[in-house]
Amino acid sequence: MISSPSSYLAILILLISISLTKSASIEENFVQCLSFYSDKAAPFYASIYTPNNASFNNILNSSAQNLRYLVPSAPKPEFIFTPLTDSHVQVAVTCSKKLGIHLRVRSGGHDYEGLSYVSEIETPFIIVDLAKLRDVNVDIGDNSAWIQAGATIGEVYYRIHEKSDVHGFPAGLCTSLGVGGHITGGAYGSMMRKYGLGADNVLDAKIVDANGNILDRKSMGEEFFWAIRGGGGGSFGILLWWKIKLVPVPKTVTVFTVTKSLEQDASKIVHKWQEVAPTIDENLFMRVIIQPAASTANKTQRTITTSYNAQFLGDSEKLLQVMKESFPELGLTKQDCTETSWIKSVMYIAGYPNDTPPEVLLEGKSTFKNYFKAKSDFVREPIPETGLQGLWQRLLEEDSPLMIWNPYGGMMNNFSESDIPFPHRNGTLYKIQYLTLWQDGDKNASKHVDWIRKLYNYMTPYVSKFPREAYVNYRDLDLGMNKKNSTSFIQATSWGNMYFKDNFNRLVKIKTKVDPENVFRHEQSIPPLPVSTMQLKDKKCKRWE
Known part of the structure; x- marks a missing residue:
């Protein structure tokens, strides 16, 4: 036989x-x-x-x-x-x-x-x-690139720069970000006011779904494609590739950092920045980095410094004109400005020394490894100076706190809240990132975590409400967590609405369709709606089909 x-x-x-x-x-x-x-x-x-x-x-x-x-x-x-x-x-x-x-x-x-x-x-x-899956294939003629999920955004920037000095991509400020997770959360960066988020500039994708199939945009369908561009990582599948749209950048880009302390009217200047930064020329991204530092007047005391760290898509002459008209309070001068290329401006914002060769981006190494706890907020009305004074007092109580305020406006106002799952659009003045950093491991971790939670509570009257918005790529488990292999829709709504607003319900429906068994799950993954026990039982019995 x-x-x-x-x-x-x-x-x-x-x-x-x-x-x-x-x-x-x-x-x-x-x-x-x-x-x-x-x-x-x-x-x-x-x-x-x-x-x-x-x-x-x-x-x-x-x-x-x-x-x-x-x-x-x-x-x-x-x-x-x-x-x-x-x-x-x-x-x-x-x-x-x-x-x-x-x-x-x-x-x-x-x-x-x-x-x-x-x-x-x-x-x-x-x-x-996915660290070994990091190909970047740039097609200047098509104004696009296919990039693997394990590549860092710095590698992507370098490969674009390698082919052209007048093309770029609007994504992260930190060059060691892995593009797989980065873009799934939205991917903001220094050109967001000009071109929107990285996720706004995605043309196609390849993802492994819960059944082990590789799907592209056509085969996954528009709803699935919508969900992965801002719906957060780890919920819908494993991202393999993004096809991104390249954007034009000028040959000359100008950068500057100007620091003002409390003794130099920092409070008044920051208060003015809140009104100016979201409405100023969309070619200018001007964030504020806020932290304690030794006082120049009294070395035994600390003060608060506010550093205006900026990238302008154009030359210094045009930048100075924009600043003189819109934000003379900062007192920007020609000496403060450095004209450079787009790739070098990206490295400047990322914190690399000026003489660092762009090839360092190919190493994909992080310049930031710390013990830390972070939170986020979105601001829709300027914080009054009295609120700022209370904020400064609280920052001075902590060992090594850091706040970064990133301006919105410009192109970000032109997208609706539902164009992709990332909902923080028109009406947002800026986003706050709160950080507290320490070096002694988990020895005194609770002290620092308690401090940032109290600071977050203090900020409640000054930030977005109903819901109090948060950025999904700054995960914060204080907002709520799923339980072991059990994601409750009701429980997840608490943090889901903060990350995604009204888009959360749509994400849940898509999750239920593409991953009903909740294969891709974590502490804050999108929950599927319950399916019948019999359906799950039948599927689990077919182990080796």
């Missing part, structure tokens, strides 16, 4: 199923599953790192930004899988789903609450780290 190929396959499936015993480790089961589904031309064995591997800690720590989630007490993954191909990501999803292994996905490690590399609510878990 001659057996058919299908019977051989059935026997093979049976043998593999039998081998997946409870005594086998999660890693062994995962490897067997990968072997079964993987393309043999793309071996994966060297891409799995367990705690017993000498490289495990280096890989885990490589792109993690918040050191709070790398302390010994933080949950660690069973292993880290670093796919080498898109197909590896597909089989990782397929196998984690069939084996019931919870996965987290990391592209750049900038998640403020460590959700891409730590699971506080569900163990065991694994990390799928």
Whole structure:
């Protein structure tokens, strides 16, 4: 009797199923599953790192930004899988789903609450780290680029610069951001007032869905495509590629940083900035970095400094004219200004020294690794000077606080709140980022976290209301959390409305359609609406189909 190929396959499936015993480790089961589904031309064995591997800690720590989630007490993954191909990501999803292994996905490690590399609510878990998927293919003739999710935004900027000095892309200020997660949250940057967000300039995408299929814009449909451009990472699938639209930039870009302390009328100037920055020429992005510093008048005391850190798409002569007309209070002079190229202006805003070669962007290394807690707010009415005085007092109480105010207006006002899931548009004057940083690990963490929570409470009267808005890429678990493998729509509404406003309900409907079993989940992932228990039971029984 001659057996058919299908019977051989059935026997093979049976043998593999039998081998997946409870005594086998999660890693062994995962490897067997990968072997079964993987393309043999793309071996994966060297891409799995367990705690017993000498490289495990280096890989885990490589792109993690918040050191709070790398302390010994933080949950660690069973292993880290670093796919080498898109197909590896597909089989990782397929196998984690069939084996019931919870996965987290990391592209750049900038998640403020460590959700891409730590699971506080569900163990065991694994990390799928996209760091080896970082191709950037720029097509100047088409004014576009296909970029892989593991590339940093700095690498994207460099590859554009490599092909043209009059093209750019409006995305992040920090050059080590992984583009996969960055754009899923919106991706604001120094050209947002001119061109909108990074997510506003996405033409296409490729994503692995909950069934392990790779979908592009056409095959996923417009609703799915809408959700991934601002709906936050880790809810709908694993982003593989973005196709982005390049934007024109001038050959000459001007940058400056001017610092004013309380002794130099900082309060009055900041108060004026609130009115000016969102309405000034859209070619100018002028943020304010606020922090304590030693007083020049009395070295034993601290004061508050406000640093106006800016990028202008044009030459210094035009910039000085704009500032003289709209914001003479800052007293900007020709000596304060530096004319440079767009790529060098990006590096300036990111904090690189002026003589740093652009090639450093290819290293993809972070310049910011700290123990920190962060929060965010959006402001729709100028904070009065009395409110600012109270804010300064509270900043002086903390060891190392930092606030960054990013102006809105310009092109941001031209998008409706529902064009993409990112809703913080017309009427927003600026966004506040609050940070407190420390160096002694988790020893005194509660002290600093308590301080920033009190500061956040103090700011309540001065920021957006109903809802109090927050930026999804500045994750804040104080706003609420999902429970283990159980995302309650009612509970999630508390933080979902803050991140997405009315778009949250639409995101939930899309999640329910594309990932009803909640394969992609974390502490603040979008919840699916409940489906019948029988439907889930039927699907889970088909383990190796």
